[in-house]
Amino acid sequence: MNEFRKPGMKLGITGGIGSGKTSVCRVFNVLGIPVFSADPEAQKIMNSDSRIKKEINRIAGKNLFTKGTLDRSRLASLIFNDPECLKKVNTLVHPVVFERFKQWAELQKAPYVIMENAILFESGASSLVDRVATIIAPVEERIQRVMQSKELTRDQVLDRIRNQMDDETRIKMSDYVINNSENAMIIPVILRIHEDLIDHLNT
Numbered sequence: 001m002n003e004f005r006k007p008g009m010k011l012g013i014t015g016g017i018g019s020g021k022t023s024v025c026r027v028f029n030v031l032g033i034p035v036f037s038a039d040p041e042a043q044k045i046m047n048s049d050s051r052i053k054k055e056i057n058r059i060a061g062k063n064l065f066t067k068g069t070l071d072r073s074r075l076a077s078l079i080f081n082d083p084e085c086l087k088k089v090n091t092l093v094h095p096v097v098f099e100r101f102k103q104w105a106e107l108q109k110a111p112y113v114i115m116e117n118a119i120l121f122e123s124g125a126s127s128l129v130d131r132v133a134t135i136i137a138p139v140e141e142r143i144q145r146v147m148q149s150k151e152l153t154r155d156q157v158l159d160r161i162r163n164q165m166d167d168e169t170r171i172k173m174s175d176y177v178i179n180n181s182e183n184a185m186i187i188p189v190i191l192r193i194h195e196d197l198i199d200h201l202n203t
Contacts, residue, residue, distance in 0.1 A: 014120035015135030018142030
């Protein structure tokens, strides 16, 4: 692989909760492609930026940092039942996440970089990337994965799914689709996407 001073392209990876974005990103990582995960970065910002913490408490109308770090379950119960509250928190946090992604991307030396973001389109992050891959999986598989990994109830998972864009809408706006159902082979699809991006960069 040739050395690049800056990434030639930015690939957005998105998909609903439980679709398997992390698993897909691990494969890209093995191929030497750096991944910026928006959700963990947002969590870091919400726990470290005093201005953001103060604003979150103001939006929530209560202190969500009583133990020093954000009480994520209390925030989730608020925002997933109040679209206006969700919008306010997102408007507060997303610009900071986007700025950190831009700074991070400038430092990478791979031919392209990835932003993993569950709400890539909803948040406006799609404007920061050149191409998008959407991860899909059957809803029932997604529900079971999330119930096991995050110890949420079925109703809690369904609440989160309802608050996200549906797969059909994502697919229409995407350049690639990766089917991550239990019966699908994701590695050959990821390799094809990787080769397509490298070919594009070399033309």
